[in-house]
Amino acid sequence: MKIAVMGAMPEEIAPILEKLGVYKTTEYAKNKYYEASYMGADLVIAYSKIGKVFSTLTATTLIEHFGAEILLFSGVAGAISPELRIGDLIVANKLSQHDLDITAFGHPFGYVPEGAVYINADSKMIAMSKEVAKEMGKSVKEGIIATGDQFVANEQRKNWIGDTFEADALEMEGASVAVVCDALNVPFFILRAISDAADMDAGFSFDTFLQSSAKESAEFIMKMVDKIVD
Ligand code: ADE
Numbered sequence: 001m002k003i004a005v006m007g008a009m010p011e012e013i014a015p016i017l018e019k020l021g022v023y024k025t026t027e028y029a030k031n032k033y034y035e036a037s038y039m040g041a042d043l044v045i046a047y048s049k050i051g052k053v054f055s056t057l058t059a060t061t062l063i064e065h066f067g068a069e070i071l072l073f074s075g076v077a078g079a080i081s082p083e084l085r086i087g088d089l090i091v092a093n094k095l096s097q098h099d100l101d102i103t104a105f106g107h108p109f110g111y112v113p114e115g116a117v118y119i120n121a122d123s124k125m126i127a128m129s130k131e132v133a134k135e136m137g138k139s140v141k142e143g144i145i146a147t148g149d150q151f152v153a154n155e156q157r158k159n160w161i162g163d164t165f166e167a168d169a170l171e172m173e174g175a176s177v178a179v180v181c182d183a184l185n186v187p188f189f190i191l192r193a194i195s196d197a198a199d200m201d202a203g204f205s206f207d208t209f210l211q212s213s214a215k216e217s218a219e220f221i222m223k224m225v226d227k228i229v230d
Contacts, residue, residue, distance in 0.1 A: 003225060004068030007047045007218075008055060008173045011210050012075040015218035016045055029061055041229040044068055048173065051149050052097070055173035059180040070228070071181055071188045072125075073174065074221040076206070076213045077145065078152055078198030080161060081168040084141060085194060086209050087216050090168060091129050092145040092190040094118040095175040098161045099148030109164050117165075118144070119178035122187035125224065129189070132223045140220070143168030145190060147175035153202035170198055189224065193217040 007013040013034075017023060020043070023036040034045040044066045048058035062068040077090065084090060096110040096118050103109060110117040126142060133140040146167035152158050161167050174190045181188035193213035196205035 004062040052176035076195035077192035125189040158198040
């Protein structure tokens, strides 16, 4: 089985490459893809660069060019839910694009014709993540993740996203990866560790906690991979 593990930033996949140690690097479409054998499975790993466009390109490439059959995303997010603290993990059960707006034509936020406001993540991998969390002695929140091409550092915008999409966390790639995987029938799992609260301190908090939170997420993702290949 070929498993894709994706992040948006180098920091988000670095702990995974470190754990693998040996991998083959291929350059394709102005990006680097890392391939390795792992416990009898084939892994292909990449960071996309930030945002919906780059993550769409990378997710599509992982599937269409490298032949990934399932995709796991690891990274960091801004918290909306007050339950979520720095370093906490959230698994997306569904994802939406908070900056997609053709409301001028009477459509809801996040919707375009022939699309959907929410894309559901793979329920089997969500269930598996609960087992992994138990085994690791960690708690993982399941919730809605909202995605947009904005680093949100504004309480008002964050609250609007929370109210409009019932979202628990926000980031910049999950929903675009979800759209790709859904369209290409590839089961996907999006995990994020909280790096900030999407408020006025978000920039500082993100810089401070990117590495540690990315590591939390990556460690969990590799336990997921262990279980998938088991
Ligand atoms: N990823 C992590 N924190 C974020 C924020 N505040 N806004 C957008 N994406 C993020």
